[in-house]
Amino acid sequence: MKRYLMPGVTIIFLSILLLTVSCASNKGAKQSETIATEDIQITGDQLDEEVLVESKIPTTGFIDASAMESELASIFTDISFDYDSFALKPETKAILDKISETLLNKTALQIMVEGHCDDRGTNEYNLALGQRRAESAKRYLVQLGVSPERIFTISYGEEKPLSTDQNEEAWTENRRDHFMIR
Amino acid sequence: MHKYRILILLFSTLFIFNASNALAKVYIDILSPSSTYFPIVIPKFKKAEGLPDKNNLAEKMSRVITDDLKFTGFFRILDPKAVDSALLDGVTKNKIKWDVLSIIGAEAIVTGRIRIKAQDQITVELRLFDSLQGKFITGKKYGGKTEDYRRIAHKFSNEIFGRLTGEISSFNTKIAFEKKIRSNKDLFLTDYDGANEKKITAYNSLTLSPAWSPDGINIAFTSYKGGNPDLYVKNIFNGNTRKISSKQGINITPAWSPDGDKIALTLSLNNGNSEIYLITVKDRKLERITNNWATDVSPTWSPDSQKIAFVSSRSGNPHIYTLDLKTRKIKRLTYTGKYNTTPSWSPDGKIIAYTGLKNSYNIYIVSTDGLQRNQLTSNQGNNEDPSWSPDSNFLAFSSDRTGQKEIFIMRADGKNQKKITSGRGNKSSPAWSPN
Numbered sequence: 310m311k312r313y314l315m316p317g318v319t320i321i322f323l324s325i326l327l328l329t330v331s332c333a334s335n336k337g338a339k340q341s342e343t344i345a346t347e348d349i350q351i352t353g354d355q356l357d358e359e360v361l362v363e364s365k366i367p368t369t370g371f372i373d374a375s376a377m378e379s380e381l382a383s384i385f386t387d388i389s390f391d392y393d394s395f396a397l398k399p400e401t402k403a404i405l406d407k408i409s410e411t412l413l414n415k416t417a418l419q420i421m422v423e424g425h426c427d428d429r430g431t432n433e434y435n436l437a438l439g440q441r442r443a444e445s446a447k448r449y450l451v452q453l454g455v456s457p458e459r460i461f462t463i464s465y466g467e468e469k470p471l472s473t474d475q476n477e478e479a480w481t482e483n484r485r486d487h488f489m490i491r
Numbered sequence: 492m493h494k495y496r497i498l499i500l501l502f503s504t505l506f507i508f509n510a511s512n513a514l515a516k517v518y519i520d521i522l523s524p525s526s527t528y529f530p531i532v533i534p535k536f537k538k539a540e541g542l543p544d545k546n547n548l549a550e551k552m553s554r555v556i557t558d559d560l561k562f563t564g565f566f567r568i569l570d571p572k573a574v575d576s577a578l579l580d581g582v583t584k585n586k587i588k589w590d591v592l593s594i595i596g597a598e599a600i601v602t603g604r605i606r607i608k609a610q611d612q613i614t615v616e617l618r619l620f621d622s623l624q625g626k627f628i629t630g631k632k633y634g635g636k637t638e639d640y641r642r643i644a645h646k647f648s649n650e651i652f653g654r655l656t657g658e659i660s661s662f663n664t665k666i667a668f669e670k671k672i673r674s675n676k677d678l679f680l681t682d683y684d685g686a687n688e689k690k691i692t693a694y695n696s697l698t699l700s701p702a703w704s705p706d707g708i709n710i711a712f713t714s715y716k717g718g719n720p721d722l723y724v725k726n727i728f729n730g731n732t733r734k735i736s737s738k739q740g741i742n743i744t745p746a747w748s749p750d751g752d753k754i755a756l757t758l759s760l761n762n763g764n765s766e767i768y769l770i771t772v773k774d775r776k777l778e779r780i781t782n783n784w785a786t787d788v789s790p791t792w793s794p795d796s797q798k799i800a801f802v803s804s805r806s807g808n809p810h811i812y813t814l815d816l817k818t819r820k821i822k823r824l825t826y827t828g829k830y831n832t833t834p835s836w837s838p839d840g841k842i843i844a845y846t847g848l849k850n851s852y853n854i855y856i857v858s859t860d861g862l863q864r865n866q867l868t869s870n871q872g873n874n875e876d877p878s879w880s881p882d883s884n885f886l887a888f889s890s891d892r893t894g895q896k897e898i899f900i901m902r903a904d905g906k907n908q909k910k911i912t913s914g915r916g917n918k919s920s921p922a923w924s925p926n
Binding site: 440 | 674676697699700718719720740741743744757759762763764765786787788789802804808809830832833846848852875876919920
């Protein structure tokens, strides 16, 4: 917090000189009791806000596929992962097969794949893991012929759990890819 | 800037020279683990004439210094009431009754006198004496705003610690952290002891992983405020915020280089495979420094800028590795356990603290050669995300031992674990400011 030091520099300088002089003149004499003075000048931490650049990532307009009142809700269901893994499980591949069919039929649809983790472990590692979970689904869909331009990915790590309980059931529920569409 | 730096350097050199001549005595050897507690007494400060001390600052300031010294674990704080009669006449050398102090066994005494000049202006005289010899060790007179009374007290704690141990201390530092409220997270600042909590971002979004610039002016962080987890740098004094990295995928886990010119960070770009990069703060030039199919994340710099420690799952599980930036040689540092993450390199360069899993998540330290390892927390919930104080004496971390995640501080040997935050919301990812 070097900034705090700046205004006080002159005063510190003077007081140190003072101390030096007084000690020199008292050398060998009784312990002097010179007090160094110091001014504390503090500029407050501010909350002012200036956003200079806006993100170009298209995160607007996506809606939660599983909350829709159409057949899409039953197609875009969450897919689950094992602990600390981003490998697709056989049963989740079946879900992705259906999703790819839908995307190949409805060519105007775009999707956002959200990668999520359970809240065990550290958030930083989980943010990286969540990204890989999202990319695993994207890669599979692209292999099935869906254009990569229609699939966006984002990781939320452990930040958006479906359940905050601390048991195997909750953890399993939280380790997922979730789909948003527009 | 440079002019000032040279001035400071010149005069601090003078000062140290002066100090080493006249005041070379080291009262407490903090490197000797067998050293006993140093008995010190810190009576409630006196009030000089002036306005009434309505907020009881005299007592509060002596309490701040008491708590600072107590937390270090090197002091035995003697009952201040036992010395009331020694200070009846005043706080200066000739007014103190030294015979009273020698009876209670204090080796040092801190005296203070505060004057309320105006409602928002105070001056404080603080002195440290060797009470066995009745000798003046150091004294300072501070003038400042009333609201900065804690900062003034912390400054003198640094002075006391420095004079008694010969080492620097970090009592006047801050800790940045994340707090979750509903589904949003914002960044907050608090003094190292939990006082003066203040919100520093308000984005209505997820804002994560604060990291201090070495000059203590800027904080780098990740925020979803623009949709994607992008990396920003915010000046905490004037509020200016710059976007530093907004690549596709994650832009996370910033760590400032010791010279402040670069930030190490984690990017996944378009394939999801996270790697460590360096980005220049000024013109945002990127350089990749890891290249592996596995997840690489959470860089931390060695204080000499030669190495970076980071987390990699290249062995199958996340472990701590170091990377030599010149030779690009990578060395595995942890072999125990199956989950070791969030390394933090100590400012003195000797130790790396990290989060490890054994039954629950705990804070560990490992020497930089990997040979010595020590567990600092145990049997108290999950403990994560260690961050060093600039003097390398303490660690901040998050713990859920009280039911929700709070920020704790402790000594580097794991002792004196102390919760510094309270109130609603999980708090995590502490980052201790530079001095």
